[in-house]
Amino acid sequence: MDIAKVDYDGLIPNNVGLGQDPRVKRALEKWHPGYIDWWKDMGPEGFQESLVYLRTAVSVDPKGWAKFDYVRMPEYRWGVLLAPQHEGRKIPFGMHKGEDAWQEVPGEYRAMLRRLIVIQGDTEPASVEQQRHLGKTAPSLYDLRNLFQVNVEEGRHLWAMVYLLQKYFGADGREEAEALLQRRSGHADTPRMLGAFNEKTPDWLSFFMFTYFTDRDGKMQLEALAQSGFDPLSRTCRFMLTEEAHHMFVGETGVTRVVQRTCEAMKEAGITDPGNIEAVRKLGVIDLPTIQKKANMHFSLTLDLFGNEISTNAANAFHAGLKGRYREDRLKDDHQLESGTYPVLRLIDGKIQNEDAPALSALNMRLRDDYVADANIGVGRWNKVISEHGIPFEIKLPHVAFHRHIGEFANIHTDLNGNMLSDAEWEKRRGEFLPSDGDRAFIEGLMQPQFEVGKFASWIAPPRVGIDNKPGDFEYVKIADA
Numbered sequence: 182m183d184i185a186k187v188d189y190d191g192l193i194p195n196n197v198g199l200g201q202d203p204r205v206k207r208a209l210e211k212w213h214p215g216y217i218d219w220w221k222d223m224g225p226e227g228f229q230e231s232l233v234y235l236r237t238a239v240s241v242d243p244k245g246w247a248k249f250d251y252v253r254m255p256e257y258r259w260g261v262l263l264a265p266q267h268e269g270r271k272i273p274f275g276m277h278k279g280e281d282a283w284q285e286v287p288g289e290y291r292a293m294l295r296r297l298i299v300i301q302g303d304t305e306p307a308s309v310e311q312q313r314h315l316g317k318t319a320p321s322l323y324d325l326r327n328l329f330q331v332n333v334e335e336g337r338h339l340w341a342m343v344y345l346l347q348k349y350f351g352a353d354g355r356e357e358a359e360a361l362l363q364r365r366s367g368h369a370d371t372p373r374m375l376g377a378f379n380e381k382t383p384d385w386l387s388f389f390m391f392t393y394f395t396d397r398d399g400k401m402q403l404e405a406l407a408q409s410g411f412d413p414l415s416r417t418c419r420f421m422l423t424e425e426a427h428h429m430f431v432g433e434t435g436v437t438r439v440v441q442r443t444c445e446a447m448k449e450a451g452i453t454d455p456g457n458i459e460a461v462r463k464l465g466v467i468d469l470p471t472i473q474k475k476a477n478m479h480f481s482l483t484l485d486l487f488g489n490e491i492s493t494n495a496a497n498a499f500h501a502g503l504k505g506r507y508r509e510d511r512l513k514d515d516h517q518l519e520s521g522t523y524p525v526l527r528l529i530d531g532k533i534q535n536e537d538a539p540a541l542s543a544l545n546m547r548l549r550d551d552y553v554a555d556a557n558i559g560v561g562r563w564n565k566v567i568s569e570h571g572i573p574f575e576i577k578l579p580h581v582a583f584h585r586h587i588g589e590f591a592n593i594h595t596d597l598n599g600n601m602l603s604d605a606e607w608e609k610r611r612g613e614f615l616p617s618d619g620d621r622a623f624i625e626g627l628m629q630p631q632f633e634v635g636k637f638a639s640w641i642a643p644p645r646v647g648i649d650n651k652p653g654d655f656e657y658v659k660i661a662d663a
């Protein structure tokens with residue numbers, strides 16, 4: 182079959198030939214009702230009957246794979262879509278480098294591979310659960326639509342991982358697929374697997390920070406898995422990355438618009454000191470220092486997702502050819518890392534300092550470094566908006582040791598520059614670095630829905646262009662049909 186074409190006839194749109202694969206087709210059809218129940222229970226609250234202007238993937242070729250139309254979310258066509266197979270693809274790294282890429286699971290790596298897929302899979306429904314209450318306070322129909330687009334695509338990413346489990350891992354895979362529907366973000370007994378995915382996303386600034394910082398961790402993980410020697414995983418992740426780009430767009434432009442509105446309001450009111458928080462807040466916008474605190478929180482929580490700086494699991498997954506480095510295919514070295522070192526930031530004799538570690542053990546650190554560089558690009562764009570308004574303020578990512586719960590710095594406290602603080606100093610100064618109860622209450626107070634067509638809440642600027650080039654007065658969500 183033509184891989185770029187998607188078969189839309191059955192219950193599950195796909196380009197993997199499900200029609201000719203009755204075992205997997207049955208397994209997925211059996212899983213489907215549980216998924217829909219999960220979506221209705223844990224998906225966007227209050228808008229399940231609304232008509233939402235969503236894009237659906239109708240082919241996986243680079244041009245025009247997206248089709249836009251009004252859809253009720255529970256009727257969204259969640260499908261199984263893989264990027265095209267590269268003829269003759271070889272395993273690009275690790276001890277099997279140069280051998281043919283695996284089309285079936287290599288027996289000796291079965292457990293490791295399953296674990297990688299389950300961990301990735303678990304993050305997808307988790308973020309939908311974290312964001313489920315946000316619809317009620319959306320600052321515009323445009324933003325409401327973007328939230329739902331991200332949500333349905335995270336749902337599709339769950340399908341992507343569940344397909345791999347059902348197709349390649351037999352009974353174990355079916356069990357894992359069930360368990361993915363059972364865990365719940367933030368639940369005391371059955372939480373999601375990773376810390377940042379059990380945190381709350383209480384307001385829209387958090388949502389934009391989450392999609393900017395935490396979806397970007399998703400991008401890095403998917404980039405590393407897209408290099409995998411297990412070809413179906415590689416192809417799945419390559420297609421997921423095209424969707425992921427939109428999530429980070431929502432985050433980056435979301436924060437940009439918040440920053441822009443704040444700067445405009447300050448200028449109009451003649452406020453030049455960004456530290457004059459009270460005066461700025463009176464304008465109905467979010468002051469820049471509070472935006473910085475939100476960034477501090479989401480950045481530090483996301484860094485924990487990269488795991489321990491020195492990691493045997495990461496070394497094993499690379500050595501086995503299952504999980505590569507960020508853009509492995511563009512790196513110029515032996516792709517085996519049997520020798521060589523990488524500088525790792527560690528806590529040595531009570532000081533934060535670099536130490537060379539075997540490159541293979543330092544892969545989490547390396548991926549995190551690549552992430553920080555990538556995350557800094559958008560921050561630069563936010564700062565450009567601020568400087569264009571002539572306001573003396575710069576948003577900065579905190580030091581990687583700041584506010585960490587996993588890895589080298591889990592047991593220390595630092596300020597934003599990585600200077601160590603005693604427990605007492607930390608308790609005293611915490612509110613300087615992270616949103617305080619007062620900050621949270623202020624932001625929550627601003628979160629009033631704006632559902633009038635073409636209108637935006639006081640604290641956020643309209644986007645430059647509409648989705649699918651729609652005009653400013655386009656009705657992205659028809660709530661009235663609910």
Ligand SMILES: [Fe+2]
Nearest residue numbers: 305335338399
């Ligand atoms: Fe995702």
Ligand SMILES: [Fe+2]
Nearest residue numbers: 396399425428
């Ligand atoms: Fe995402």
